[in-house]
Amino acid sequence: MSMISYILRRLLLMIPTIFGIMIITFSVTQFVPGGPVERMIAELESGAGHGGEVTAIRTTYQGSRGLDETKVERIRQMYGFDKPPVERFFTMMKNYLVFDLGDSYYHHASVFSLLISKLPVSMSLGFWSFIITYGVCIPLGIKKAVKDGSRFDFITSTLILVGYAIPGFVLAILLIVFFGGGNFWNIFPLRGLVSDNFNELSLYKQILDYLWHMVLPVISMSVSSLAIMTLLTKNCFLEEMHKQYVTTARAKGVSENRILYGHVFRNAIIPLITGFPGAFIMAFFTGSLLIETIFSLDGMGLLSYESILNRDYPVVLGTLYIFSILGLVARLLSDISYVLVNPRITFDASDH
Secondary structure (H helix, E strand, C coil): CCHHHHHHHHHHHHHHHHHHHHHHHHHHHHHCCCCHHHHHHHHHHCCCCCCCHHHHHHCCCCHHHCCCHHHHHHHHHHCCCCCCHHHHHHHHHHHHCCCCCCECCCCCCEHHHHHHHHHHHHHHHHHHHHHHHHHHHHHHHHHHHHCCCCHHHHHHHHHHHHHHHCCHHHHHHHHHHHHECCCCCECCCCCCCCCCCHHHCCHHHHHHHHHHHHHHHHHHHHHHHHHHHHHHHHHHHHHHHCCHHHHHHHHCCCCHHHHHHHHHHHHHCHHHHHHHHHHHHHHCCCCCHHHHHHCCCCCHHHHHHHHHHCCCHHHHHHHHHHHHHHHHHHHHHHHHHHHHHCCCCCCCHHHC
């Protein structure tokens, strides 16, 4: 099977996969209590309102008798719940084909524009976490493999395991206490991507200001994945270094650096390279609710949490649709990269 045939087959398989994900999620939302209609009725009965048509409906509230059926039906029509679930699902999927994700019930804006507005925060956190993770784990993992069992390996393993054991939000709080103006040093800012006077700064100072704001949240998000990737790198190199071809190369007098970077590196790096495309893509769209909340960053994590809490189904389903596509594409790119970096693997199952 050629690469083009394999890619086409995988792309075709994405269609039923995404359809299955969406129909399961859509079905679950139909049985969750406290949907948008119920929430709106509760707000009207408590005296809350959002203006416009909702205010007009609220003026018809009849005290202990509540809203009459005609007004309840108007609310259902506002949210599209006057149509059967099957019809609503297929209408939603038809719109999703052209990436029309609908409008948010809670934010009263298009879902797509909401995603775009939250991306700068998530992209900043994800991109720098990705750079730090891969930039540190590969050289550190190689060093630990070469010095396996040494004091350096023991100390770094202890630090890595301690970092992995500490939850990201706990580490964020500790960093704030020590370096964010808590009980010790006031070195790093605590809120937002940039300072309030960002537009008044020169380009050089703007870059520094942005990077300075990223230090604490990025460290909080990176430590856990850094520990995993470092140990994975070390174990991959150790496994290759104990194989027969390394022993043969040493017997022939090949230098250790030549063996390590000329032979071992190409084989040991394969597990890391295959996960690289997926990690790179998802780094731009991930978010962390607790980290964003602690550092006052309004990103994808906070948007997802608010959407679930407020039963904002268009945002929940729209973001799930986009993330499902990105996840499947990332998995495809990982499989392709695995074949490209390892010539022993082919797309033809009969060759295995």
